[in-house]
């Protein structure tokens with residue numbers, strides 16, 4: 001037999017997101033979800049120029065569009081272009 005008691009548990013949640021590119025706060029939709037961003041987390045490995053550093057980046061959609069327009073090769077997949 002098990003008897004249960006109610007306990008309080010603390011958890012971590014994202015309180016705010018700011019775009020690393022332009023500094024703009026990322027707004028929430030009517031359901032409280034943040035608008036889409038590009039989120040990248042990268043831990044640089046041994047022999048890289050940033051060995052041991054951890055980078056966390058969020059880009060708003062406007063900054064993402066500006067960034068990918070600088071690429072030599074588009075990140076847009078062929079599958080998406082068929083639609």
Ligand SMILES: [Zn+2]
Nearest residue numbers: 019022060063
């Ligand atoms: Zn931005």
